[in-house]
Amino acid sequence: MNDAVKAAGVETSGRVRIQQFGRFLSGMVMPNLGAFIAWGLITALFIPTGWLPNERLASLVGPMITYLLPLLIGFTGGRMVWGIRGGVVGAVATMGVIVGSGIPMFIGAMLMGPIGGYAIRFFDRKVEGKIPGGFEMLVNNFSAGIISMILALVSLVLIQPVVGGLMTVLQGAVGWIVDRQLLPLASLFIEPGKILFLNNAINHGVLGPLAVSQVTEAGKSILYLLEANPGPGLGILLAYWLFSKGTAKDSAPGAVIIHFFGGIHEIYFPYVLMQPILILAVIAGGATGVFTFMITGAGEVASPSPGSILALMAVAPRGGLLPVLSGVLTSSIVSFIVAMPFVKRAASRMSESDAAASLETAKDSVRDMKNLGKIESIAFACDAGMGTSAMGATRLKKLLGESGMTGIQVIHCSVDEVPRGTSVVICQKSLVDRVKASNPGSRVYGISNLVNAGEYREIVDELAAARA
Known part of the structure; x- marks a missing residue:
């Protein structure tokens, strides 16, 4: 094996490990986003500077951010490792880093929850x-209790000071960057990271815990x-809509709706990956948006998840809606302007047959579905099992119903939680290898564009042919 191949292998392996670690971090937070939004709405409404100030109702804010949310993360992290037992031990272990801490311990929860599970x-x-025989319940209960106690004590005495110091350093670093007007440079890392499907890890694993501390101090x-x-992402999609051709142009309007109003950012990632030079456009747009947010004093009271314009508006503080919308607008304009010449040049070189190549690839990849026999279940999988997979499953259910195909169960789930025995698994092409590795008995179909109705229709047609 030559050096170039070895280097490529090391780079790919490293990127996969980073993606898996990022997905694990976001996997602890995303199932609990409803609780975060509840806390954010209570904060926005009832704190003294909120929309409807109320001292009694605002008393929920402190206990929720200090205890409820970190404990939910710790429980989820432990459960991801070892089911309910892991979740219980992870929650107790997390309590050790919470007690006596002066800051919300999300980082500590992300650490102690999985440790408890392991x-x-x-x-x-x-x-x-x-x-x-006969002692199983006794051993199970006392082992969980003793291990939980030990981890809680260790986390209180040893882990809490370390995590507290780390959080102080991180908050200081963020403050230093903000004070020197350097925050737009973060787009150099955030936007390419999103395109590599690390968006949830970046948002919920890194930025979210730091943001919570700022909310408690500044609102x-x-x-x-x-x-x-x-x-x-909106700028990229608009450029494709107006200046591209073929499948990319036809699917862009639907992608705009899903991305901008549905908040599923993954929808625009393939459009960037079609022309990697467009990473420059999203970086420029992202940096412009951050700069606008800074000079207008924009901020949110909770994580706007999914990243929909409606969610951004819902968790904006009182008097803070216009700064948020200004940043979104300027970032869209700059991204569109930078992307436009690249998209136009690519379209001028693209024949209609090239534009339809992805659809033909989709047709070829489902030919062997006829050999599956009776198909009872289909799983649509994405990283977290909540956003893109839910949208894909809904679309597929609708097409199956229109085709008169009943009795096929369609679910959406995380790529790591596809039920065993699932006949067909559908996912984005970037996740195909992971799904195949964990589900060797399933037919795995990688879809290139979540809004390309042609690809969904091909799957349904082949399933109908297999049933005939």
Whole structure:
């Protein structure tokens, strides 16, 4: 194996590990976004500077941010590792970093939750088959209790000071960047990271915990807007809509609606990957939006998830709606202007047959579905199992119903939680290898464009042919 191949392999492996780590971090937060939004809305409404100030109702804000949200993250992290037992131990372990801390301990929860899950998993595997009959419940309950106690004490005495110091350093670094008007430079890392499907990890794993601390002090945080801003993606999609041709042009209007109003940013990633030079457009748009947010004093009181313009408006503080919309607008304009010449040049070189190539590839990739036999279940999978997969599953259900095909269960889920025995798994092409590795008995179909009705129709037609 030559050096170039080795280097490419190392780079790919490293990127996959980073993506998996990022997905694990975001996986602890995303299932609990409803709780974060509830806290954000209560904060926006009832704190002294809120829309409807109320001292009694505002008393919910502190306990929720200090205890409820970190405990939910810790429980979810432990459960991801070892089910309910892991979740319980993870939550107790998380309590150790919460008590006595002067800041919200989200980073500590992301650390201690999985540690609790791994600890109880290690114990359970070691004693498997060695517990005398009739003592299973006793051992299970006391082992979880003892391990939880030890981890809570360790996290209180050792982990909390370390995490607290780390959070102080991070907050100081963010403050230093903001004070020196350098925050737009963050787009150099955030926008390319999003295109590599690290958007949830960036937003919920890194920026979110820091933003919460700013909200408790200032009532809002600009950090919530850095990744969630739909402006850069909107500019890209508008450029394709107006200046491209073929499948990309036809699918762009639907992608605009899904991205801008539905908040599913993943929809525009393939459009950028078609022409990687467009990363410059999203970086320019993102940096412009951040600069606008800074000079107008924009911020949000909670994470606008999904990153829809409607969500951004819903969690804007009182008097803060115009600055948020200004940043979205300027980022869209700049992204569109930078992307326009590249999209036009590519379109001038593209024949109609080239534009339809992805659709033909889709047709070829489903030919062997006829050999599946009876198809009982279809899973639409994405990173978190909430955004793109839910949209894809809804679209597929509608087409199946229109084709008169009943009795096929269509679900949406995370790529790591596809049920065993699923007949067909549909996902974005970037996730195909992961799905195949964990579901060797399933037919895995990689779809290139979530709004390309032709690809969905091909799947349904082949399923109908297989049933005939």
